[in-house]
Amino acid sequence: MFKILIVEDEDIIRKGLIYMMNWVEIECIVVGESRDGEEGLKMIESLAPDIVITDIRMPFKDGIQMLEESIEKYKYEAIIISGYSEFEYAKKAISLGVSEYLLKPIDFKKLAETINNLKVKINKKTKFKEYVSSLDKTNIYKDILDITHYSNIKKKSSYVKNMIDYIQENYPKKISITDVSKIYNLSTVYLNSIFKEETNYTFNDFLNRYRILKSVELLKQGNLMIYEIADSVGIETYKYFSQVFKKYIGKSPTEFIKDVND
Template sequence: MLSMLVVDDEYLVRSGIKETINWQDYNISILGDVSDGEQGLELAMKYKPDIILTDIRMPFMDGLEFMSRIRDNGLDSSIIVLSGYEEFNYVKTAMQNGAEAYLLKPIDNQQLIETVEKVANKIREKRKSKQYLEKFKNELPVLRKQFVKDMISGDLTSWEEILDKIRFLELSIEFSNNLVIVIRLDEYDTLLKLQNPAEFKRFKEELQKCINDNLLQNSDYCGIAAEESDAVWVVLLHIAKNDDKEVENVRKCCKEIIDTLSRNFRQQISIGISRVYDDLGKLSLAYKEAYAALDYKIIPGNSSVGYFGDRELIGYRREIKDAIKYIKDNFNKDISVETASRELYISPSYLMFLFRKELNKTFNECLTDYRIYKAKELMKNTRYKIYEISESVGYDDEKYFSQVFKKVTGMSPSEYIRSFSRG
């Protein structure tokens, strides 16, 4: 039911409006009636009526000033003006102050009812539209997420339907030069058992911020991101053109996401990038490529960025690939950058330079990451003792191994092992 305030200095007019019409039949309630604009403004500010019937000529504050004060105070009440004057200037000024209608006295009840009903219907329609827009706004993230899922699953292939949804959901997506990026939180099940929920929530918020800052709000790109699950995020990204330089820039942006997160969190993440496609209908294929590229790691145990075009780790120097092979073959021995450089016939300083340039890590960091990765694999078989695992991955000192393990993973070896027995 809508509320209505009557403001008129003539008692008989106010009484006639209230008493001769059963406003309940029209879903209108009279919340009050007053004789001048000052009292009217006070009641309007207090009760915020949906409709105001106001006279023009009144003592203390006339109807025109009253209407102006109503708008100055931010009230959006619909105003119907009552007047005995059919002067153009009055009508014009009333309409400029937002009056919905202008009725001449003496007032005809039927005309008044029709005018109030017309204004009331406009209010109801406006509210329905507002409620719909608010509901749509609240549901928009869910609808956009579903659009991403439909695209990458191949359920949405009709060009007409794709275009309709892009317009309807107000998406920043172009029709060519698109790729898919998949971001995966590795070892999610283990982290879920051990990590503080508030810390995990903070990580997800920071990851979303990194995606926005480095990809979606980057002036070179446009696209949309959706959380596929608690452990996987998918980005549909449009780039300027399909060439190696553009893809390399996307890879750099993804590396920046990893670097930013690694400064505050220990979680290991993998990022996979698909090839570039000129057909939106092929994004399901691009998604599969990006997912496959998640595991294009030059060395397991590291956060990584993989591009589907790099199946053979194209883009890494031969010395780096040889050094990584050396780590994988000898991680359980007493090795260092010096022993590796002798094996590869290059200087230690040059090898250290290449690791920092190509991987943004030192040789020792990569060695440690791989040792911890292999230790985790052994821990999944709980028949091994911690000291046995320590020795198997190149650490003679169990205590030192435990310190390194906790520094890298954020949990002790015992906590990590217990996480599997909870499953």
């Protein structure tokens, strides 16, 4: 069941929302009701609703203020109901990530449709969270590159350990095994041969895998553009970054971000 919180200062409207909607039919339950945004904020913190239905004009703290202080932190979906049709209110609500702006008197059929759409959105987010959770450091390292294993294993050659250290320290730069060969004055063929023997990867494959691990961490943070992430992990072109990312993750960076936002 999806948890609903109703924040509305007009008793008749609030009670109407609670008792005139067939919440069970749309797989929802009203977990709380509040007369103002200040109390509503406390209920959001304590009840963790999936969807908050709120008025704008309320005493103590209005709906917009309540949303500003909580929607990003608690990651719920929001529906604003109001008798005010001013565009400025709608723009502010949309900027906060509000899913729908409904005018009073409430059209319960429209409200049910909106909630059903939000349920689909919430389910997508839940599935994506599960997907991202499966891509935590431990699982990524096992599926893409078990860096802990390769860092701790007793190597036959110190060259391999040093090459891994070199990758970890310099992956944001344009590097290749040629750079390492110059450091040790050994041929690239020899270095690649011992690297492949002890890690099962070529130097370039290991480097790309490590870069993708770092890019996934940055994508999960969500504060950089894809081209910025590509550059920060040492891949100069967006196109090549997308190709490498999809090779190891199974979807492009754009698809990865789209899942976050859907």
